[in-house]
Amino acid sequence: MDEFGEITGALVDYNIRFLRQVVFEVTEGCNLRCAYCGFSDLYTPQEGRSSRNLPYSFAESLLSYLFSMWEDDRVRELPISTAISFYGGEPLLNFPLIKSIIAFVEREKKRTNRAFTYSLTTNATLLPDYIDFLVEHRVRILVSLDGDAYGDSYRVDAKGKPSYYRVYENIKRVMELFPDYYADCVSFNAVLTDRNRYEDIVSYFEREFGKTPQISPLSTSGINPAAKEKFEKIKNKAQPDNRILPLEVAPSFKAFMKSFELRSGNYYYDFSELLFNRLKKKKIVTGTCYPFSRKMFLAADGKILQCEKIDHTHSLGCVSESGVQLDVDEVASLHNAAIKKYSTSCPECPFKHECPQCIRLADTPECIYRSRGQKKPFGFESVSYNPSGALEAVYNSKTKR
Numbered sequence: 001m002d003e004f005g006e007i008t009g010a011l012v013d014y015n016i017r018f019l020r021q022v023v024f025e026v027t028e029g030c031n032l033r034c035a036y037c038g039f040s041d042l043y044t045p046q047e048g049r050s051s052r053n054l055p056y057s058f059a060e061s062l063l064s065y066l067f068s069m070w071e072d073d074r075v076r077e078l079p080i081s082t083a084i085s086f087y088g089g090e091p092l093l094n095f096p097l098i099k100s101i102i103a104f105v106e107r108e109k110k111r112t113n114r115a116f117t118y119s120l121t122t123n124a125t126l127l128p129d130y131i132d133f134l135v136e137h138r139v140r141i142l143v144s145l146d147g148d149a150y151g152d153s154y155r156v157d158a159k160g161k162p163s164y165y166r167v168y169e170n171i172k173r174v175m176e177l178f179p180d181y182y183a184d185c186v187s188f189n190a191v192l193t194d195r196n197r198y199e200d201i202v203s204y205f206e207r208e209f210g211k212t213p214q215i216s217p218l219s220t221s222g223i224n225p226a227a228k229e230k231f232e233k234i235k236n237k238a239q240p241d242n243r244i245l246p247l248e249v250a251p252s253f254k255a256f257m258k259s260f261e262l263r264s265g266n267y268y269y270d271f272s273e274l275l276f277n278r279l280k281k282k283k284i285v286t287g288t289c290y291p292f293s294r295k296m297f298l299a300a301d302g303k304i305l306q307c308e309k310i311d312h313t314h315s316l317g318c319v320s321e322s323g324v325q326l327d328v329d330e331v332a333s334l335h336n337a338a339i340k341k342y343s344t345s346c347p348e349c350p351f352k353h354e355c356p357q358c359i360r361l362a363d364t365p366e367c368i369y370r371s372r373g374q375k376k377p378f379g380f381e382s383v384s385y386n387p388s389g390a391l392e393a394v395y396n397s398k399t400k401r
Contacts (some may be wrong), residue, residue, distance in 0.1 A: 009329035021295035035154040085155040086120035151196030198240035279332035
């Protein structure tokens with residue numbers, strides 16, 4: 001493969017034994033109808049998506065499979081921590097499954113020396129009904145909220161009514177009743193649209209909730225061609241003023257650090273990549289993770305994927321009533337075949353050793369980064385061309401002291 005180092009089933013097996021996160025899509029259903037949702041008409045529909053729930057038998061089968069590997073003497077005594085995460089849809093719509101999965105892990109964890117943590121992503125509309133359990137088990141929650149009432153106004157329920165006021169009250173209630181839990185276990189994610197800005201989002205969360213949120217742009221993968229005009233309208237096109245942003249959320253800082261890390265020659269996504277590349281003397285030049293090096297995602301339909309962002313056509317295995325079907329050699333083969341599709345476009349790309357693009361999210365095997373040049377001021381690509389300019393933008397960013 002020239003510059004493309006192939007992986008083996010042994011590496012996939014290793015990653016599963018040292019798995020850092022297991023994500024369960026407990027339901028496809030949601031009680032909101034956000035305009036920019038990945039399952040809205042803004043994006044090409046994924047085949048077979050509905051409002052089904054993940055059967056408990058599927059979750060139990062996968063956990064039993066994983067625990068049988070984790071209790072192996074080769075990894076049992078090592079200090080490993082694994083996160084058990086819940087995803088949707090809105091995961092709180094299937095709260096009984098969340099309780100059952102946590103009960104299974106708590107009951108079986110003595111088989112290993114592994115520490116377990118719990119987390120979920122939620123729109124927080126149902127939070128009061130389940131907060132006592134979440135607090136008791138220290139479940140970390142990532143709340144989706146896009147800022148103030150106007151900034152969050154794309155997040156509506158099935159009747160088109162805004163969810164903002166309900167979510168705001170629910171979070172304030174958690175702050176009041178469970179201050180320690182709130183401080184340690186509650187975080188926020190905001191999506192950038194044409195109705196908010198970096199600066200406004202940051203100041204809003206600092207003022208109302210005493211937190212600095214994650215800020216995410218709209219996904220550009222799988223846009224429905226018929227909705228491209230709508231997408232362009234909703235997309236935030238404004239460039240943030242780095243001078244008034246905290247350094248940790250300034251886009252210039254994130255882009256500069258990512259470029260700096262990858263260009264250093266001393267950066268590895270995970271421990272297995274460090275060992276693999278040292279042994280093989282080859283690099284996989286895209287930003288695609290090795291299978292299960294970061295997480296494993298079990299979808300509500302039983303498909304096993306590398307993460308929740310990937311289309312179900314890229315499944316690496318499945319869980320059914322007959323058990324877990326996951327062949328590590330086949331997983332390696334599927335990964336190698338996907339990487340090889342880029343062999344004609346990556347070798348000459350100036351970003352080949354610092355590429356952040358996951359090929360599972362790309363719409364084409366053509367190089368999508370080298371053609372962008374400096375179109376996005378101080379985005380990842382222009383940092384590579386203009387590091388001094390990016391460093392200046394980082395220096396001018398607001399820093400907390």
